[in-house]
Every structure is written in C-alpha cells, then in structure tokens.
Amino acid sequence: MSDEVTIINEENEVVESLTTDSADSGYNSKTYNNSNNLPVSSPVNSAPTGVEDSAPHIDGSVLARCSGRVSKTPSHFKDYDLSLHSSLASVAPLEAILFDIDGTLCDSDPIHYYAFREMLQEIGFNGGEPITEEFFVKNCSGMHNEELCHVLFPDWDIERARKFMDDKEAMFRRIASEQLKPVTGLEKLCKWVEDQGFKRAAVTNAPRPNAELMISLLGLEDFFELLVIGSECDRAKPFPDPYLKALQGLGVSSEHSFIFEDSVSGIKAGVAAGMPVVGLATRNPEKLLSDAGATLVVEDYGHSKLWTALEELEKKTEEVKVAN
Ligand SMILES: [Mg+2]
Secondary structure, three states, X not given: OEXXXXXXXXXXXXXXXXXXEOOOOOOOOOEEOOOOXXXXXXXXXXXXXXXXXXXXOOXXXXXXXXXXXXXXXXXXXXXXXXXXXXXHHHHOOOOEEEEOOEOOOEOOHHHHHHHHHHHHHHOOHHHHOOOOHHHHHHHOOOOOHHHHHHHHOXXXXXXXXXXXXXXXXXXHHHHHHHHOOEOOOHHHHHHHHHHHOOEEEEEEOOOHHHHHHHHXXXXXXXXXXXXXXXXXXOOOOOOOHHHHHHHHXXXXXXXXEEEEEOOHHHHHHHHHOOOOEEEEOOOOOHHHHHXXXXXXXXXXXOOHHHHHHHHHHHHHHHHHHHHO
C-alpha cells in the first residue's frame, strides 16, 4: 500500500511531495528479547472486555533496545532540512507543546505485545506456539489495526478479524488499567507547562478509546486541551496531518510549537509538520531518533539536558515578550 507524503516547511508551505508505504501506528519500533519471563495470564477468551479479571503483571524489563522497523520510513525524509531546528529555542516565544501518547507519556508497548501474544496463542495462531517478540516487531508493532487484519488473518472474513483486533484492544485497556505508568518526570514537566501557560495537545495514532483511557489513567484529562486521533485525520502518522490538525485546533503556529515523540514514525510526522521534536528514548536508541530528525533526545522528562533546553526556551520566550 502506498500513499503520498507532503513535506511542509515552517510556514506550512509544501516543499516536497513523495510516496511511502502505509502509515505507522505510532507505536515504537523495537525488538524484545525473547525471554519467556512474561507471566501467564488468565485465559484470554475469558471475557477480554471485562475489567473484573486480575491483570497479569507485565515486566517492562523484557524489552531490549534495537533499531526496529526503520525500513517503513520513507528514505526521502532523511533529506529534510533539519537546520531550522538545531535547538528548541528556535521556536521562542513558545505557544504550544504537542505530545504523542504511546511510549511518550507512558510505557505501553510491553502491554500491546503481551495482549497480541496471549490472544494469538489462544486462537491457535502459529500452530499454538506463542509469537516471539521478533514476530511482534516485524508484523504487529507500528501497524494500524485495519492493516493488521490483513497481515495476520488474510483468509479471515474482515469482520471477524476486526472483532479480534477490538478484543485485543480491550485486553490492552484491561491490563493498562492496572499497570500503565507514566514516563519518569512527566508530572514535573506537566506542572512546568501549566505554570508557563502553554497550550497543549495529545496527538496519537492509537484508537480513541485507548488514547482516552491512557490520558485518564495518567491523570491528564484536564491537562490536554485537545486530543487528535490519527485515524480520524485524512492520513495518520508518519504523515504530518495529525500534528497540523493539532496546530489548527489550538490556534497556534508551527513556528512557536514543539513536539515530544518516541518513535521514528512520530518524529518524521512532527518534522514534516515543521516543528522541532524532542525524542523520548523510552525504547528506541538515541541514534535512531536523532537520525529520524529529533532536535534533542532524552531518556525521560527528568533529564538535565531537557531542562537546560527548556530553561533556555523559557528565557528566550520572556525576552521576546518583553521586547514586544
Ligand atoms: Mg509513540
């Protein structure tokens, strides 16, 4: 499947159009080590939509960093001129910050992997053998559910496949309800954003019920003024559409906004929308995110490198306000 990508500069002018394969879901590109220390859950088909079952513990330590599915990213993006965003201070005076959700606000990918593994085994997929982490990365992570219907179940009736994906998302939400945790330092960052009075939006390719649940579990319902869902845009990430929609919804300019993202796909979308992107290396290695176009890469929101950049941006923002 191919589609067209439009590269837009800081003035929202189209500077390049190109084609790429299907959009990434925004989930991290990564590989898991294939240890078998994920716990065994209660049977998957025991009412996956229910919340009464005790959710199994997902050990995030099973994840290992690696390069992931870079091949899905259009090579043309590498030629995009990043020089405009050598630092966050380039967007002073700052008006808005846009956040991806999965992997950026919270470490959710281990839960996605677990849900897929358990549910696919339950239906006898792969001869009843649990899918490996490598299989998950190559065939599940970073794909839309609609696309996954065809990849995983090419011989199934589409409605049956969609029902499976819906049940998987329900299982994700059930486990996430008990185990989802914020990325370190998120609370401190959100307080800083609120104190500064900057506008903020969540921009994700996750299904809306997942996105709303994660925001709720993180206690950020009142923090975000706007939630943009990729599948509700003409094109999801890695296309810039979701981020451009967020700018429009907040009534701000790309010249005075920046983004937090954790995936190659999301960083490409942000850069294509004309904004600097801070990469969260929650799962992906720093170099991968830097190569994707991140202006700055940090492991979490507590990193001194981030706060140095934010303080510089805050200072420049104040200087511009005083000068005007
Ligand atoms: Mg993400």
